[in-house]
Structures are given as C-alpha cells and as structure tokens.
Amino acid sequence: MTDTTPNRQKLSLAKGLNAGLRKAMEDDPKVVLMGEDVGKLGGVFRITEGLQKDFGEDRVIDTPLAESGIVGTAIGLALRGYRPVVEIQFDGFIYPAFDQIISQVAKMHARSLGHLRMPLVIRVPYGGGIGAVEHHSESNEAYFAHTAGLRTVTCADPADAYWMIQQAIASDDPVMFYEPKRRYHERAEVEIDEAAGAPLGLHTARVARAGSDLTLVTYGPMVKTCLDAAAAASAEGKSLEVIDLRSLSPLDTPTIMESARKTGRVVVVHEASTFLGMGAEIAAQVQRDCFYSLEAPVLRVGGYNIPYPPSRYEEDFLPDLDRILDSVDQALAF
Amino acid sequence: MHDDAMDSAPTGVPNSVRHHETVVDSPMEHDITDGGPDMVQFVDGEGNRLPTSAANEAYAQIVEDMTSEDARSMYRDLVLVRRVDAEGHALQRQGELGLWPSLLGQEAAQVGAGRAMRAQDYAFPGYREHGVAWCRGVPPENLLGMFRGVNHGGWDSNEHNFHLYTIVIGNQMLHATGYAMGIQRDGDVGTGDDARDAAVMAFTGDGGTAQGDFNEALVFAGVANAPLVFFVQNNQWAISEPNYKQFRIPPYQRARGFGFPGVRVDGNDVLAVYAVTKAALDAARAGQGPTLIEAFTYRMGAHTTSDDPTKYRIATEVDIWREKDPIKRMRGFMTTKGHADEAFFDAVDAEADELAARIRVACQQMPDPAKPHMFDDIYVDEHPVVEQEKADFIAYHSSFADAEGAR
Numbered sequence: 001m002t003d004t005t006p007n008r009q010k011l012s013l014a015k016g017l018n019a020g021l022r023k024a025m026e027d028d029p030k031v032v033l034m035g036e037d038v039g040k041l042g043g044v045f046r047i048t049e050g051l052q053k054d055f056g057e058d059r060v061i062d063t064p065l066a067e068s069g070i071v072g073t074a075i076g077l078a079l080r081g082y083r084p085v086v087e088i089q090f091d092g093f094i095y096p097a098f099d100q101i102i103s104q105v106a107k108m109h110a111r112s113l114g115h116l117r118m119p120l121v122i123r124v125p126y127g128g129g130i131g132a133v134e135h136h137s138e139s140n141e142a143y144f145a146h147t148a149g150l151r152t153v154t155c156a157d158p159a160d161a162y163w164m165i166q167q168a169i170a171s172d173d174p175v176m177f178y179e180p181k182r183r184y185h186e187r188a189e190v191e192i193d194e195a196a197g198a199p200l201g202l203h204t205a206r207v208a209r210a211g212s213d214l215t216l217v218t219y220g221p222m223v224k225t226c227l228d229a230a231a232a233a234s235a236e237g238k239s240l241e242v243i244d245l246r247s248l249s250p251l252d253t254p255t256i257m258e259s260a261r262k263t264g265r266v267v268v269v270h271e272a273s274t275f276l277g278m279g280a281e282i283a284a285q286v287q288r289d290c291f292y293s294l295e296a297p298v299l300r301v302g303g304y305n306i307p308y309p310p311s312r313y314e315e316d317f318l319p320d321l322d323r324i325l326d327s328v329d330q331a332l333a334f
Numbered sequence: 335m336h337d338d339a340m341d342s343a344p345t346g347v348p349n350s351v352r353h354h355e356t357v358v359d360s361p362m363e364h365d366i367t368d369g370g371p372d373m374v375q376f377v378d379g380e381g382n383r384l385p386t387s388a389a390n391e392a393y394a395q396i397v398e399d400m401t402s403e404d405a406r407s408m409y410r411d412l413v414l415v416r417r418v419d420a421e422g423h424a425l426q427r428q429g430e431l432g433l434w435p436s437l438l439g440q441e442a443a444q445v446g447a448g449r450a451m452r453a454q455d456y457a458f459p460g461y462r463e464h465g466v467a468w469c470r471g472v473p474p475e476n477l478l479g480m481f482r483g484v485n486h487g488g489w490d491s492n493e494h495n496f497h498l499y500t501i502v503i504g505n506q507m508l509h510a511t512g513y514a515m516g517i518q519r520d521g522d523v524g525t526g527d528d529a530r531d532a533a534v535m536a537f538t539g540d541g542g543t544a545q546g547d548f549n550e551a552l553v554f555a556g557v558a559n560a561p562l563v564f565f566v567q568n569n570q571w572a573i574s575e576p577n578y579k580q581f582r583i584p585p586y587q588r589a590r591g592f593g594f595p596g597v598r599v600d601g602n603d604v605l606a607v608y609a610v611t612k613a614a615l616d617a618a619r620a621g622q623g624p625t626l627i628e629a630f631t632y633r634m635g636a637h638t639t640s641d642d643p644t645k646y647r648i649a650t651e652v653d654i655w656r657e658k659d660p661i662k663r664m665r666g667f668m669t670t671k672g673h674a675d676e677a678f679f680d681a682v683d684a685e686a687d688e689l690a691a692r693i694r695v696a697c698q699q700m701p702d703p704a705k706p707h708m709f710d711d712i713y714v715d716e717h718p719v720v721e722q723e724k725a726d727f728i729a730y731h732s733s734f735a736d737a738e739g740a741r
Contacts, residue, residue, distance in 0.1 A: 033517070044724070058518075058579065059517050061515075063554070064550070064554060064557055066550040066553060066554070068366060068508065068546060068547055068550055069507075069508055069511075069547075069550035069551065069554050072505065072507075072508025072509060072512065072547060072550065073508050073509075073515060073551075073554050074512060074517065075508065075509045076458075076508065076510060076512020076513035076514070076516065077510040077512045077513070077515055077519075078512075079489060079491075079497070079509060079512070079516075080512070080513045080515075080516025080517065081516065082516055082517075082519070084512075095604045096546075099502065099505070099547075100505060100508065100547075102493070103502045103505060104500075104502075104505050104509070107486075107711065109711055109714060110486070110711050110712050111485075111486035112486075112490075112491065112498055112710035112711075113485060113487070113488075113499060113711055114710070115490045115492065116491060116492075116498075117714055124538030139462055148664050148712055148720070149712055149713070151715075151717075155621050163415055171714075171715055172714035173713050173714050173716060174520070182412070188417050203716075213470050225605050249719075250718055250719045250720075251719070253718070253719075286713055296459075319608070
C-alpha cells in the first residue's frame, strides 16, 4: 500500500474490501462478519485478514461448514439488531443457502408488513478465469437479481470495492454483494475522502469510458475486459462507450437508455451463460425503450449455455477481447 | 417408567398401531402411543398426580411450587386455545379462510412451553403454534390474516417477541439460533438478573427434524452454546408420513450427538411440559447452553384442512390418544386436588364461546388490503423498479375508474 495523499491510497480490490469492512466495523459495533475460515485465516481470499485479531471472535465469527446455517443464523442476528456480513466462500457453494436467501432473507421485510428489516450483506466471490476446480468459477447472480426483496450489486475495481461494501452494509435492505475474484489483486488509486463520502450511489451505473459508436453494457470481472476491448477498438477508429452496471437489481435503467439512444448500438457482456442471463433483461428493456434509436439489434456476449467447464476450457468459455470485438463488428455492420 | 405411569399406559393396543412391525431391522420400537420410560410425566390419563420417578424428579419442585391459581390459569389457556383452533377450523370450512392448520391435541405442549417463557424471551414458531402465540399475547384474530390471504403475518414480532409463522419447514430453527447468538453478544445471558437474561425457543414438528436446517441449527447452537431451547412437538405424523419414516431414534436422543441434553416430556401433560421447559429456559438464560425438548403428543386432526387423515391412519390410534386428552386430564387433576369447582369450568367455557364469537366477527370483517399496497414494504431504501411498477399499476386501474365515470 502506497499513500500518495492522505485521501488517496493505492489498493488492490481485495484490500479495498478489507479496508471497507474495517471502516464499517469501526463505525458500527453492530456489524459482524461471519463465514467459514474468516477468522484467523482471513478467508480463503484473505478479504477479512486481520479483522478477527482487531475486533474479536464475537464480531468475526468462524462458523461451522454449513451455508444454510450461516445465512439462517445471520437472519436471526439481523432480527436481534445486528448487521451481519456473510462470506460465502465460492459462488458454487451458495446453493445450500439458496432456500434461506430466497424464502426468508428476500421476503422478511414484506411479510412482516415492514416491521422487520434484513440489513444483511451476503458476499459472493464469483466468476472464472483463475484455473479453479468445479463449483469455484460460477456466475449465478441472475438467480438473485431475479428475486424481489434482494438487492444484487457487484464491484469491478478497488474504489468501488471500498465504497460499495460500506454502502451495502449501511443499507437496511439485504444485499447480495458479488466480488469478481479474478480482479481481487488488481490495484488502483482509491479516493478515500470520508467527509465527501462515496462518489456514487450503491445502485447507480457508471459510464466507465465514454464513446459514440456503440455501448458495451457490462459489470464485475468483465468491466476490465470491456475497457481493454474499447481501447483496442479505439486503435481501429471505433469509439465504444462502456457502462459498468454496478447494480444488477435494481438496474439503473436511465443510464443504460441514455447511452443506447446516443450510440444506437448495444452489446451486453457478462460471464454468466447468456440464456436468461442479465443480458436478456437488458436487451428486452433497450428494445422496448429505445426501439427507434437503435441501428442494430442488441447483441449478447456471455458464457455458453453449459455448466462451467473444466478450467482447461475456460479461455474459450469466457468472453474475451476477440469475442467482444466480433460482436461489436456485427452490430456495426447493420 | 414407574408402576403408576405404567397403569396409565394404554392396554390392549392393537398390533396394527405398532408401526415398528413394518420396519425391517429397526433399532427402536415405534410405539406411537407410549413415550417410554424416559418420558417426564406428572399427571396420568385420569388426572392423578404421579409420584416421583427417575424421569420426573429433577422437575418435581417446579410443579410443587405451582399454585391453584397457576393451575386455573393454565387450564383457562388450554380451553381458550382449543376454542381458537376450533373456530379457525370452522371458518375454513365456511369459506372464510383458505387453510387452517389445527393444533387439536397439542394444546398442553404449546401452553406449557409458552407459559414457561419470560417476556424478554423470544419464540420462533412454525405455523401451527397458535397456543404459543396465545401465551405471547398475539391477538388470536391476528393469526387469521395469512390463512385468509390478506397478509403473510398480521402482528409485529417485536411487540410480542413472537416471530412470524414460518411455512418452509425448519427455516426458523436457524433464525432462532442466530437470534440467541445475538442475545449472547448483547450480554443478556448469565448475568443473574431475571429481568435481563433471555433465551429463545424454536418450535418445529417431528417432520421438521429431518430437515437440514434443523440439524444445522443444532450444530450452530451447540458450538455457540447458545441460550436456546429447541421444542419438537412430536405429534407422530408429518402430513401422511408416520414417525418410522422420519427417524430411527426419537428426536430427544439426537441432542446428545450435538453436545447438549435432550428431554422427552409427555406433551399432553401441561404441568410436565411447563416444568421441563422452565428448567431448560432457566439453564439457557444462565449460560448453560441449549436443550432439545421432545413433547410426545398427537395431532388429533388433519395436518391442515387440505388433507384427509382417514386415508393414512387408523381410527384405533386416534381413539387411544383421545383418552390422553390434555384438557380432560388437567381438569381431572384440578378436580381431584380441589383447585377449581364446576362454576370455574363453566365460566371458562362461557369465556371460550365469547372469544370464538369475537374471532368470527373479526375474521368476517377483515378488509381486503388496498391493492397498491402489494408494492409496499418490499424494500426499505428507494427502489425505482418497484416504484415504477406501482405507479403503472395505479394508472392502469385508474383508467377503468375513468372509463366508468365517463359512461
């Protein structure tokens, strides 16, 4: 970590999360972290490193190895007035907790007619590209974005990691917080001006790069890939705008539509399988709202409609620069 | 089990109700009419006070300390709760409710457990805990909303320390465990202050013991030494599935494997249930960790108004349990002991009739909620999608009103 000014730090995405969690715990004694191995080990990705040492075992809770139990007890703690932040070790391990999230976390506020709140954050390291074994590389955000009562967000860079995790914890709604695990170690300068607060709202999309010929709509681990693609396209004289959604539910629809109307061409990029993925929703909304502005059909670039393959295939499974630019060319050819 | 209790056990039980005969190599006998020698019991089927036994001696003082007024008050609860249940059932049959899960036969289990709780304790019910709700002060008419389809729970959990009903079997066992972990973190356990120390009760049925969440709750509670009492109402049937298709050892024996005590209590003996639950809650509040109580009882009616128990169980079994009726038993005990006279019992019956009439009127007068309210309370923070849908919904429905007005 290199301090440049008191308000700027060069952080990795992982360290941004760690610093954000630390700040949230310092600000509110009701914030507790829970999960498998989050204590002494600091989590398998070291996101909670050092926090148990500084905040104690009552606030950084090493849990038994049982995901439904982790989320279910977090619900009880939230009902008692705590603000639990749960770590699911890997994307593919969230399914045992699916019932508690869908049946209870998402519905508690509504079924109690507003009496009860679920200020609960469920952190999910997600996505592929790290050469992992099965169940360690999935992008299952659409299941949760589909469920009313949850908010589903994802950070893409160290600044968003630092700020969004704090905003998610501060929210009185339950938040599914997706972390792009292959970007954990990418570093950037982060503005940490506590007085000014977070530069963007938790549910605001961001224009990550301005452009005029076509809009790439993306989020999480694909933001960097899309920015790289836009840079490559620029060398060929094509001006691509890149939108980092940040929030998958609710979607910041106005930001998407404004860009679609401006460029007239939209390609949605994500790692998850395209069938019924986030791209399907975005394509449907863009054609509904921007039909007369469109110069080409909305295209999607995503994972194929197969289970996440063994890692020797993932270079071909995951969207890369070539596949993105190929779709860009298709859209521009209309 | 001592001799007196043996006297109260049913005799001449036909083999057909001894379900173990259909199980190959079963390690236990599944006599669903006899709780066995470990079962804590204080009053026999005729209402006679049983002498001290190995099973009940640890709880005897709690029963001794109870007054005639306690007995009368408990009896009143049993009768009123049964009447609430009967009215719920009738209202369903008359089309006022879409569904009703009856607690008939389980009044003593629920009233005994509910009354052992202190105001600061917290209950996490399934969906059949009308008797516990009663003891926590939830107005019984408030239970009807979800079964009428106007809401998913018509009470403020934190006003009564009684969580909303949970339909997905077993989910609430983990919520209770987490809540108990919160009590620990608040320091509200083991202080010795009776007004401060708190515990949680988690309710489920015998069917719920098969769920992963039930077992994960026992793991978490045991590891955390949480101030928690798991209360399993073993009413012998999980919809149409008998116990021998649910487990190979009784639920109370399972607690040992998770590192804390399990107790089986006669769930039709309100004094026994009260004493066992009070002891478990006292231990939990004192920081001694969880207990699993299995209340051995019977669901006299259907699982809910949607099923037909004559398709899966025999009448003989129901007849045997009718003889163990918790209200009849308590009344016999009180009469024998001189705790109450006929005038008291008549007055309670009259009060039950008045309560039933009140519930009926409240149910029939329960208004349908204003339709745009279905978009409310989905989120706390601003949510443009839901807000837009609500606006569109109101505009759409207003268009009909305008058309009507124009005509």
